[in-house]
Structure formats: C-alpha cells, structure tokens
Amino acid sequence: MIEILTAILVAITAAYAYFTYKMLLVSRSTVKMMQQQLQETVRPYVSFDLIPCGALIEIHLKNSGATPALKVLATVTPTVFATIRSTRRKSRLSGNPIAFLAPGRELREFLGSWAEVKEMSETMKFEVNLNYSDYSDNEYFDVYHIDLGGLDEMPYVGRPGIAEELKKIAASLKIIEKK
Numbered sequence: 600m601i602e603i604l605t606a607i608l609v610a611i612t613a614a615y616a617y618f619t620y621k622m623l624l625v626s627r628s629t630v631k632m633m634q635q636q637l638q639e640t641v642r643p644y645v646s647f648d649l650i651p652c653g654a655l656i657e658i659h660l661k662n663s664g665a666t667p668a669l670k671v672l673a674t675v676t677p678t679v680f681a682t683i684r685s686t687r688r689k690s691r692l693s694g695n696p697i698a699f700l701a702p703g704r705e706l707r708e709f710l711g712s713w714a715e716v717k718e719m720s721e722t723m724k725f726e727v728n729l730n731y732s733d734y735s736d737n738e739y740f741d742v743y744h745i746d747l748g749g750l751d752e753m754p755y756v757g758r759p760g761i762a763e764e765l766k767k768i769a770a771s772l773k774i775i776e777k778k
Contacts, residue, residue, distance in 0.1 A: 600691075605746060610655070611737070624674040625741075629683055635775075638737070640665065641664075641665045641666055641670035642664055642665070642666060642733055642739070643662050643664035643666050643667060643669075643700070643702070643731060643733055643735065643739070644662065644663045644664035645660065645661065645662050645663075645664070645668045645671055645700060645729060645731050645739070645741070646659075646660075646661050646663060646729075646741075646743075647659070647660050647673050647675075647692075647727045647729050647741075647743050648745065649676075649679075649716075649725060649745050649747060650742070651713075651750055654712055654713060655709065655711065655712055655713075656678070656710045656711065656712075656713065656716045656747070657707050657708060657709050657710060658692045658693070658706075658707065658708040658710060659705060659706075660673060660692050660697075660700070660705065660706045660707075661704070661706075662700040662701065662702055662703065662704050662705075663702075663703070664702055665702055666702060666733055666734065667699055667700060667701050667702060667733070667734070668699075668700040668731040668732070668733065669696065669698065669699060669731065669732045669733065669734065670696055670697075670730070670731060670732050671696065671697040671700050671729070671730070671731040672694075672695075672696045672697075672729070672730045673692060673693050673727055673728070673729050674692075674693065674694055674727070674728045674729075675690070675693040675694075675725055675726070675727050676725065676726045676727075676728075677719055677720050677725065678690075678694070678719070679693050679710060679716075679719055679725070680694070680710070680711075680715075680719060681708060681709060681710050681711065682710070682711035682712075683709065683711075683714045690708055690710065691708055692706060692708045693727075700731070716747070722746075722748055723745045723746065723747040723748040723750075724744070724745070724748060725744075725745045725746075725747075726742065726743070726744055726745075727742065727743040727744075727745065727762075728740070728742055729741045729742070729743065735766070
C-alpha cells in the first residue's frame with residue numbers, strides 16, 4: 600500500500616515539476632517580450648523624406664523617437680545635390696554621417712527647384728538607405744523609396760511673399776492702434 604502511495608506521490612511531484620517548468624518558460628517569454636516592447640518605446644526613430652515646398656524641394660531628416668540617434672547616415676541613390684544660386688554641391692544630409700540627432704530634432708536642407716531635382720533623377724524616384732544606432736549600440740537600418748513623379752507639374756497655391764505678409768501685419772496693427 601505504501602508503495603502505491605509513494606508511486607502516486609512521485610507521479611504528482613513529476614507532474615508538478617513539469618507544469619512548473621512550463622510556467623518558467625512562459626514567464627521567460629513574457630519577460631523577453633516586455634523587454635522588446637520597452638526597447639521599441641524608448642529607441643530613436645529616424646525618418647528621411649524629400650518634401651515639396653511649393654516650387655522647391657527640401658530634404659527632411661527627423662528623429663521622432665524618445666532617445667537620441669547616433670551615427671546617422673543616409674545614403675540616397677541617385678546622389679542628390681543642393682543647388683543654391685547656380686552653385687551645385689553634394690547634399691550635406693546624404694552620405695555624411697551625423698554624430699548626434701536629438702529626440703524631436705529635424706534637419707532640413709534645400710535641394711532646389713523641381714527642374715533641378717529632376718536632373719538628378721528623370722523618374723523622380725529615390726532610394727534612401729538609413730543607418731543609425733542608439734546609446735546601447737543597437738543598430739537600425741531602414742530603406743525608404745521616395746517617388747516624387749506623381750507630384751511633378753502638380754499645381755499649387757504659392758504662399759505670399761514675406762513683404763505682403765508684413766504689409767498685412769502693419770495694416771492690422773494700425774487698425775488695432777486706432778481702437
């Protein structure tokens with residue numbers, strides 16, 4: 600009789616050990632998932648875009664993450680150039696590493712007019728390879744495919760010049776002053 604009870608006790612203990620081990624595995628998996636979620640919420644998120652600003656195009660490089668991005672390197676294909684007063688130079692935001700990009704920080708660089716950008720790529724399509732890291736030396740790699748072709752020759756309403764805006768502000772101040 601004691602042997603039967605001992606055998607039952609051994610079986611119960613084995614089942615208990617088995618289920619405890621399964622609970623351990625589930626707990627480890629849960630902790631790992633929580634660590635990944637925490638890392639995703641506090642990591643840097645760097646984005647790269649070519650933004651039309653009326654008749655002009657700018658590069659926008661932004662860290663929308665919660666922590667700084669380190670060693671940011673954007674490589675654009677085909678190579679992009681900034682054209683200022685008929686002087687053409689390679690873009691400073693493409694191919695040049697940026698040591699530190701703070702959270703919420705955005706860097707902008709004027710590229711040129713639509714025609715000048717179209718000289719870089721007839722199809723107005725660009726591929727961007729973006730590499731950066733965080734303080735824990737986690738490395739991130741993103742690829743962006745930017746197609747401005749559908750926006751080419753799209754009509755837009757231009758923003759009035761600064762002189763017009765200043766005249767409107769001055770007129771409004773005169774009206775306020777009279778009251």
